[in-house]
Amino acid sequence: MNKRLPFLALAVLWIAACAPAPTEVVPTPGKGETPVGAETPSAEPSLLRITFAWPLYVDPAVGSDYVGSTALANLYDTLIFPNAEGGMDLYLAESWDVSDDGLTYTFHLRSGATFHDGSEVLASDVVYSYNRLHTIGEGYAYLISGVTDVSAPDDTTVVFTLEQPSGLFVPSLVRLYIVNEDLVRANTNAEGPYGDEGDYGKEWLLTHDAGSGPYTVIEFRLEEYALLEKFEGWWNAAAFASNAADQVKFIGTTEAVTVRTLISTGELEISDQWQSVEAFQALDKIDGVEIMVFPTMSSFYYMVNNRIPPTDDVHCRRAMSWAFDYQAAVALEWPGTQQMVGPVPATLGGHDPNVFTFHRDLDQARAELAQCAYADELDKYPVQIDWVSEVPAEEKFALLFQANMAEIGIPVEVVSVPWLTVVENTAKQETSPHIVTIYVSSALPEAGLMIKDRYHSSTAPTWQQNEWLLDPELDAAIEDALATVDEEARFAKYLDLQATIMDMAPSLFLYDQLEQHAVVDYVDWTPEANSAVMGYQLFLPWIGVNR
Amino acid sequence: MRLLAFLARRIYQSIFVLLGLSVLIFIIARILPGDPARTALGARAPQWVVERLREDMHLNDPVPVQYVYWLRGALGGDFGISLVTRRDVANDIIEFFPASFELVLLAGIISGVAGIGLGTLSARHKDTWVDNVVRILSYMGVVTPAFVFAIILLLIFGLALGWLPAIGRLSDGIPAPPTVTGLMTVDALLAGQLATFWDALKHLIMPAVALALGALSQEARITRATMADNLSKDYIATARSLGIPERIVMGRFLLKPSLIPTVSILGLDFAGSFSNAFLVELIFNWPGLSRYGMNAMLRKDLNAISAVILVLGVIFITVNIVVDLVVGGLDPRIRLRAARSE
Incomplete structure (x- = not known):
């Protein structure tokens, strides 16, 4: 055989593969290009592509991270809807009443709302959705707590009975995504960990949806992408922007070079938020x-x-707080x-500016340090600051802290620690370091929940609180505030x-986190008009695509 | 018969290797920091939910007991549930393996053909500028990680020239073929979807080349070194003195025995690519087994880690057996030695 043949074959393969595609293939057009072989471009569905950190869970009893929350907000409806002002609007619920003792909430559903399969959304679906979420216990189940009973006296009325009054109950319903009971039951495996409910449809809901929201899943490739399609039968279809995307593709990558290539070649409209400052600066330089x-x-x-000494002394902590250069950070x-x-x-309701x-x-x-009990023996107690090694950007803040503390004589050791070790260390008082640097996000737009997550004794053995305050008075004050149903009175307590x-x-x-996305200029998106509740900034019916 | 005996012996030995590997990885996966159940369910999941999952996964039992549970399931093809994908690990492997296999197969073909070709070229032009150029390129290829090649290729052919698609296995709007083998190109051909085949091939090229370049360089160096060494041997001088045409000397007398170390390395590179491809798969958003395995490790997905390592072990063993057979075919002395040792 001719020895040159393999090389020749490779060369032919390469050239052939790099050549323009045959006309029956309709590739994604680049900016300003006309799709090859597409004689009637207007017939093509408009497509919005967004990158996310994976994995994506579209099961409302499982998903709770950024990509999951975004998908759930668009695939499912809820009784109420978060608005841009930090409050809640009526949504699938037409109205709701609360009893005088603050223990019974009655929601009246609007009629005519249908699931993606055309069946009507009933009060029994709400009850099933709550029971399913509560039984599985994952995702946002932790938010909707203290409910002793849920019932549906008729097709449009749902009654929740609470153990004790809660100011957070109504806002928490923004995470009760209503699933189609009949559809889930039809796709439930009899064998599963939930007794008579089998697997509660968990396996099927990994790659399908059972919602009534503005979009529906039409294709789901694990570890790669999910393709959503506009649901024309949505009860709130008038809310669709005139140029809302017909299809939306959630792409599971956050690799900087990949995102940059995709957005440059017109294969991506909105980037994920996880790019570094440098990567965003590079994206910002791309035309359009x-x-x-x-x-x-x-x-x-x-945190x-x-x-532990020396940070168990409030004067030492205040000295550090005064010495840190916030503006440099x-x-x-x-x-x-x-x-x-x-x-x-x-951004949280009840925040005190x-x-x-x-x-x-x-x-x-x-001056504060002079009052600290350890002022004369600081060398004995070097302060260890752990930053999360998976987030390299945190190191520069830790080094800044080290330099700032050196100015007042507090020795600091900077340590890089993997996230799972941080979680493990902060679970026990004896292994918690002096300081750990963490971004914390509130699940609801209320200051009270964030305060509880950060400083209530119940969260001390978790990564959410390295402080170990364990202060019964503070706990009682937090609980009292959260149990206050009247919003004005509750916010005053906050x-x-x-x-x-x-x-x-x-x-x-340190600072309030901003969210950044690289967005191409043919996309109409005004995130500030949306709620800051995670997932709702990317409420797809309000995002337009002009191509 | 000898071949069957050889295969039976190797498969018998492999069982113990895989068993040892499974014990090792089982223990290593469990001493990594972090509670896998808590990691899977998130920091805010109630403790009773975490405990339920720990019970379901037997995580509260001693490690040897956990291993027995796992082994019993694995022998029946049940590797448990993945904490990341929340599905049967066996289903995940069935879904993700073909994508990696297709990628590694093309990378292996590219590296084998081009590596041996460049090595031969270099040996024939030993100590000339051709040899020097190939040597420099090979050194660069050997020391450069595959993900760097992936980024360079993506920036050139994906970003600057726009010739090749950046991510995934198919472009938007291209219909996927019915799954038969899981290899997108093969399935497209079987279904007669030429446009899909074309598109799938275009998606394959960059990741396959990125993965192939390192192995290709290594194989070129080894082929060149072995051929250059054999060139100075007496039997080549004899062949030439007998007037045998140079084409036959190079092809039959020189290349064939010189390929033995190259084939061994090729096999190792091929098997190693399954585990080394994760960054390439990440950059090209390729839904393969390597990326799945790496994600499993980062998220402490115990069942997936054990299963992926076991699959990689099987791949290594299978490839080594195949390499032994090929090497035996290339060199009769090895066959004879093996026969005598029996």
Whole structure:
């Protein structure tokens, strides 16, 4: 055989593969290009492509991270809907009443809403959805707690009975996604961990949806992408933007070079938010691409252990809070990033914009340090700061902290720790480091939930609280605030809680996190008009595609 | 008969290798930090849900007991549920393996053909500029990780030139063929979907080349070194002195015995590509087994880790057996030695 043949074959293969596609293939057009072989481009469904960090769980009893929340917000309907002001609007529920004792909530469903298979959304579906979420216990189940009974006296009425009054109950229903009971039951495996309910349809719902939302899953390739299609029969179809995408593709990649290539070649409309500052700067330089920035319900904390020396002394903690250079930290982030005001993100309802906040003042820091019980023996207690090794950007903040503390004589050891080790270390008081640097996000747009997540004793053995406050008085005040049904009174209590926490200086409050996405100019998207609740910024009916 | 005996002996030995491998990986996966149940369910899941999952997965039992549970399931083809995909691990492997296999197969073909070709070329032009150029390129190929090639190829052919698609196995709007083998190109041909075949092939090229370049360079160096060494041997001088045409000397007398170490390395590279491809699969958003396995490790997906490592072990053993057979075919002395040792 001719020895040159393999080379020749390879060369032919290469050239052939690089040649333009045959006309029957309709490739994705680049910017300003006409689709090859597509004689009537208007017949093509408009497509919106967005990259996300994977895996994606579209089961409403399982999904709860960013991509899952985004999918659920678009595949399913809820009784209420979060608005841009941090409040809740009526949605599938036409109205709701609460009993005088604050224990019974009655929701009246609007008629005419249908699931993607055309069947009507009934009150019994809401009951089934709650029971399913509660029994499985995953995803957002932890949010909707304290419900002792759910019933459907008729097809349009749902009654929730609570164990005790809760100001968070109604907002938490934004995470009760209503599933089609008949469809899920038809696709339930008899064998499963949930007794008579088998697997509760979990396996089927991994790659299908059973919702009534504005979009429906038409194709799901695990570890690769999910393709959603507009549901023309949506009860709220009038809310679709005139140029809302016919199809939306969730792509499971966040690799910087891949995202940059896709967006440059017109194969991606909206990037994920997980790109580095440098990657966003590079994306910003591409013609027709802009970086969209908006606030989130997430903040960056230095969680200070309040139980080990020297950070168990409030004066030491205050000294550190005065010595840290917040403006230098903010300058390391995307332009527009703001220092935290108080202990919760500014986007949350009940946030106090006037609460006392530390700023860099070395004189104040030294004065506080002089009062610290360990002032004369700081060398004995080097402060260990753990940053999460999977988030390399955190290191520069840790090094900044180390440099700032050196100015007042506090020795600091910077340690890179994998996330799973952080989770394990912070689960026990004896293994929790002096400081761990973590972004924390609120699941609901209320300051009270964030305060509970961060400082209530119930969260001490979790990564959400390295502080180990274990303060019964604070716990009682938090519980009292959360049990207050009247919003105005509840928010007033949140203000008191924020002032109390700032006085304790349990943490360093660095900055409120901004969310960035690279977006091409033929997409109409105004995230600031949407709720900051995770998943709702990308509410697809309101995003237009002009191509 | 000898061949059958050889195969039976190797398969028998392999059982113990796989058993040892499974014990090792089972223990290593369990001493990694972090509670797999908590990792899977998230930090905010109630403790009773975490405990239920721990019970379901027998995580509260001693490790040897856990191993017995796992082994009993694995022998029946049940590797348990993946904590990441929430499906049977066996189903995941069936879904993700063909994508990796297709990728690694093309990479193996490219590296084998081009590596041996370049090595031969280099040996024939030993110590000339051709040899020097191939040597420099080979060194660069050997020291450069596959993911760097992946990024370079993506930037050139995906971004700058726009000739090849950047991610996935098919473009938007291209219908996927009915799954028969799981190999997109093969299934497309079987279904007669030429446009799909074309598109799938285009998606394969960049990741396959990125994966092939390192192995190709290594194989070129080894082929060149062995051929150059054999060139100075007496039997080649004898063949030439007998007037045998140079084409036959090079092809039959020189290349064939010189391929033995190359074939061994080719086999190892082929098997190794399954585990080394994860960054390439990540960059090209390729839904393959390597990426699945790496994600499993990052998320402490115990069942998936054990199953993927076991599959990789089977691949290594199978490829080694095939390599032994091929090497035996290339060199009768090896066959004879093997026969005598029996």
